[in-house]
Structure formats: C-alpha cells, structure tokens
Amino acid sequence: MADRLDELDRKILLQLQKDTSPSIEDIARSVGSSKTPVWNRIRKMRERGLITREVAILDADALGFEACFFVLIRTSEHDAAWQKAFLKALRERAEVQEAHRLAGDIDYILKVRVPNAKAYDAFYQALISEVKIHNVTALLSMEEIKSTTALPL
Known part of the structure; x- marks a missing residue:
C-alpha cells in the first residue's frame, strides 16, 4: 500500500501523525491543497486501513x-494453552502499554507504565500468579529520550 501513496497523501499523513486536532481546512492549507480533496483522501486512507484510529496522547508523568x-520475559512454556493464558493476562492489564514477542534469547518484552515501584511489584505479582514464567527482568527507564508514534514516511 505504501507504494500507492503520492506526495500529497504523505504530507497529509505526516500532518495527521503530528496532530489530528486542526480542522480539515487547516490541514489542507498546511499541505498546499484545498479542503475537499484532503477530506476525500483522509476518508479513503481510513477505508484502506492506513489510518486505523485517532487518540489523545496523555502526559503520563502529569497523571x-x-x-x-x-520487562524482559523468558518462558519455558511454548504451548498454545500457555500462550493463550499469557496473552489474556497481558490484554487485561492496563499497565501494559506494549507487548512484543521476540526472536532471540528473550521471548517477550513489555512496556509497563505505573505510578511507582510498588505498583510495578503489584503488577508483577498478579502476572506470575496467573501464568508460569521462567525468568523476568525488569528495567526501569531513567529518562525517556524519544517517544513517538509517527512513522518515517
């Protein structure tokens, strides 16, 4: 699908990745087009599944x-029942912002956002009470240097 994007589509998507709150008219002006073609392109990109949803990005620290x-997870379990239980446990926990299954020595990596270390421990205890995990390593981020949802179009 990326090969079917023209320069105007890319400009629109770059603008929307920065901020979806401006009006269609403002977006059209910023990408050098008029309102109707921009609105039609956005509608078509939604229909094609290029734009999946629009959300508010909240300030975690302020909240x-x-x-x-x-959280780096190694497991000795690889059967379907364990994986189903593990994925269910992750999906039910709002603290888990991201979860990835990996190739290599680590099976899964999670990004977990909580108020403090005590809250992380409560999350950890709940998780290991539901699913058997061979090894867990938790790394505390000292500083967020870069965080984006924008793709490099």
Whole structure:
C-alpha cells in the first residue's frame, strides 16, 4: 500500500501523525491543497486501513504514572494453552502499554507504565500468579529520550 501513496497523501499523513486536532481546512492549507480533496483522501486512507484510529496522547508523568519499566520475559512454556493464558493476562492489564514477542534469547518484552515501584511489584505479582514464567527482568527507564508514534514516511 505504501507504494500507492503520492506526495500529497504523505504530507497529509505526516500532518495527521503530528496532530489530528486542526480542522480539515487547516490541514489542507498546511499541505498546499484545498479542503475537499484532503477530506476525500483522509476518508479513503481510513477505508484502506492506513489510518486505523485517532487518540489523545496523555502526559503520563502529569497523571501520576512516573515509572516506566521494560520487562524482559523468558518462558519455558511454548504451548498454545500457555500462550493463550499469557496473552489474556497481558490484554487485561492496563499497565501494559506494549507487548512484543521476540526472536532471540528473550521471548517477550513489555512496556509497563505505573505510578511507582510498588505498583510495578503489584503488577508483577498478579502476572506470575496467573501464568508460569521462567525468568523476568525488569528495567526501569531513567529518562525517556524519544517517544513517538509517527512513522518515517
């Protein structure tokens, strides 16, 4: 699908990745087009699944979620039942912002956002009470240097 994007589509997507709150008229002006073609292109990109949803990005620190942990998980279990239980446990926990299955020595990495270390421990205890995990390493992020949802179009 990326090969079917022309320069105007890319400009629109770059603008929307920065901020979706401006009006269609303002977006059209910023990308050098008029309102109707921009609105039609956005509608078509939604229909094609290029734009999947629009969300508000909240300030975690301002809301009291000051601790960000990256959790490395190794498991000795690889059967379908374990994986189903593990994925269910992750999906039910709002603290888990991201979860990835990896190639290599680590099976999964999670990004977990909580108020503090005590809250992380509560998350950890709940997780290991539901699923058997061979090894867990939690890494506390000392400083967020870069965080973006924008793709390099």
